[in-house]
Each structure stands twice: as structure tokens, then as C-alpha cells.
Amino acid sequence: AQSVTQPDIHITVSEGASLELRCNYSYGATPYLFWYVQSPGQGLQLLLKYFSGDTLVQGIKGFEAEFKRSQSSFNLRKPSVHWSDAAEYFCAVGVGNQGGKLIFGQGTELSVKP
Amino acid sequence: DTAVSQTPKYLVTQMGNDKSIKCEQNLGHDTMYWYKQDSKKFLKIMFSYNNKELIINETVPNRFSPKSPDKAHLNLHINSLELGDSAVYFCASSQGTGNTIYFGEGSWLTVV
Numbered sequence: 001a002q003s004v005t006q007p008d009i010h011i012t013v014s015e016g017a018s019l020e021l022r023c024n025y026s027y028g029a030t031p032y033l034f035w036y037v038q039s040p041g042q043g044l045q046l047l048l049k050y051f052s053g054d055t056l057v058q059g060i061k062g063f064e065a066e067f068k069r070s071q072s073s074f075n076l077r078k079p080s081v082h083w084s085d086a087a088e089y090f091c092a093v094g095v096g097n098q099g100g101k102l103i104f105g106q107g108t109e110l111s112v113k114p
Numbered sequence: 115d116t117a118v119s120q121t122p123k124y125l126v127t128q129m130g131n132d133k134s135i136k137c138e139q140n141l142g143h144d145t146m147y148w149y150k151q152d153s154k155k156f157l158k159i160m161f162s163y164n165n166k167e168l169i170i171n172e173t174v175p176n177r178f179s180p181k182s183p184d185k186a187h188l189n190l191h192i193n194s195l196e197l198g199d200s201a202v203y204f205c206a207s208s209q210g211t212g213n214t215i216y217f218g219e220g221s222w223l224t225v226v
Contacts, residue, residue, distance in 0.1 A: 032212065038155075043219035044204065088155060100145055100211025101170055104157040 002027045004093050006105035013081050014113045021076040021108050023091030032094030033074040034102065035065055039087045047089075050074060061085070086112045117141050118218035120205045126224045127195060134191045135221045137205030145169075145211055146188035148180060151202040151220070160203075163188055164211060195225045 003026045013019050025031055035047040048059025055067040065076045074091060088109050092102040118139045127133050139146065147170075148160040162170035166182045177193045192199060205218040 034214070036217070044157075044206075044217040046214060046216065049214055090157065092157075094212065094215070100164075100208055100213070100215070101147070101159040101162060101172075102149075102157075102215055107155050107157075 002093060002095055002103050004091050004103055004105035006089075006091055006108050008108045009106065010109045010111070012111040012113060015083050016080050019076075019078045019081045019085070019110070021089050021091075021110070023074045023076065023105060024072050025074065025091070025093045026072065027093050027095070031074075033065075033067060034092045034094065035059065035063070035074075035076050036090045036092065037087050038090065038107075044090070047076070081110075081112055083112045083114065086110055118205055118207055118216055120203075120218040120221050122221060123219060124222045124224075126226060129195055129197060129225055131195050132191070132193045133195060133223070134189055135203055135205075135223070136187070136189045137218060138187050139205075139207040139216075139218075140186065141207055141209075141216065143207040143209045143216075144185050145208045146182065146185075147206040147208075147215065148188065148190050149204040149206060149217075151204060153201070157204070161188075161190075162211075169211070192223075197225050199223060200225045 005024045033050040036044040050067045088107045090107050091105040120137045145164045147162045151157045160174045161180045163182045179191045182188045202220045204220050206215045208215040
């Protein structure tokens with residue numbers, strides 16, 4: 001069965017420090033992979049996506065993610081975190097042959113220390 | 115212009131009531147979805163419609179009835195609301211079923 005695991009429920013980083021949020025997936029075919037961000041009381045905003053091609057993808061707000069098929073991972077990175085990055089981050093795999101649904105990880109809450 | 119818009123954003127209602135959440139997308143997409151986010155922030159798909167036809171129904175109680183009058187709209191009607199229905203409901207859309215899914219702002223439902 002398809003699944004997505006985000007091992008870290010909560011991460012705290014200092015402003016200006018680098019960030020890596022982990023995501024592992026289980027999916028039999030080539031995955032469509034996404035990272036979404038949810039600020040408190042807000043909806044889900046797409047940060048970036050991987051469908052095919054270059055395994056390092058760039059997104060909005062200075063985020064990037066790297067698809068590693070051998071590790072079944074799609075980790076999200078940012079070189080320098082800003083206080084406004086504090087939010088909940090969700091990794092998801094798209095199951096195109098099942099009506100296009102997304103299977104989400106549990107989310108990682110990011111706190112940023114001044 | 116908001117791409118995927120939902121109304122109402124906040125809804126507080128009593129157990130046993132019937133309520134609806136409306137969703138509209140102006141992206142020209144042919145596929146729309148309802149997702150539920152529970153109190154632990156876990157997101158799960160409820161329904162998916164492609165060209166007004168139901169293609170996903172993820173074992174949701176039949177108190178929940180989606181309706182898609184046209185490709186741009188997907189409404190969610192909930193009968194006999196229960197405390198456990200309290201959640202955030204997200205509408206979303208995509209072009210086809212293998213592309214990026216865009217979400218609305220969410221509707222915060224509280225059943226008291």
C-alpha cells in the first residue's frame with residue numbers, strides 16, 4: 001500500500017540556520033511527489049513538486065527538494081530559514097492511477113527561534 | 115482572484131444539524147476533490163470528481179454527500195452532524211488526475 005512518512009513531528013531551528021525536512025514514501029510506480037506548507041489557520045500552499053527529470057527541484061520561497069529513488073526519499077531543504085517559514089509542512093505522493101488522489105505524510109511542524 | 119474558493123470559512127453548528135460547504139474553482143480544471151484534516155492535522159481524501167463524475171469515494175459515511183453541478187463547482191453536504199465531524203475540510207482541483215492539485219483555504223467546521 002502507498003504511504004508517506006515524515007519522521008519528524010516537530011523541528012526547531014534558529015533563524016538563518018539551514019533546514020532539512022525528511023520524507024520517505026512507499027509507492028510501487030514512479031511517484032509524483034509534492035511538498036505543501038500550511039501556515040496557522042491557513043490553507044495548503046504548494047511549495048514544489050517532482051514528476052520526472054532532474055531529481056533536484058526548486059520551489060517557491062527558496063525551498064528545494066531532492067528525489068532519491070534508491071532511498072525512497074524526497075527531503076525538503078532551505079539554506080537559510082526565515083521566521084516567516086514557521087508552519088506545518090506536508091509531504092505527499094500523488095496516485096495518478098487512483099483518481100489522482102494525494103496521500104499525505106503526518107506533517108512536520110517547524111518552529112523558528114529568533 | 116482566488117483560484118479555489120470555499121464558503122463558509124468558519125462554521126459552528128449543533129449536533130444533528132445538516133450543513134453544506136460550497137467550493138468553486140476558476141482554474142478551468144476538470145477534477146475536484148474534498149479532503150478532510152482532522153484534529154491531529156492528518157489529511158485524507160474523501161471524494162474526487164472528474165468532469166462531474168464521482169471517481170473516488172474513500173469509505174466516507176453516507177451522511178456526507180458531494181454534489182458537482184458543473185466542472186467548476188463541488189459542494190459538500192453533511193447530514194446529521196456528529197461531534198467527530200469537527201475538522202477542516204479542504205476543497206481542491208487539478209487538471210486531470212496526474213497533475214498538481216491546488217487547494218482552497220479550508221472550511222473550519224466545529225460541531226458542538
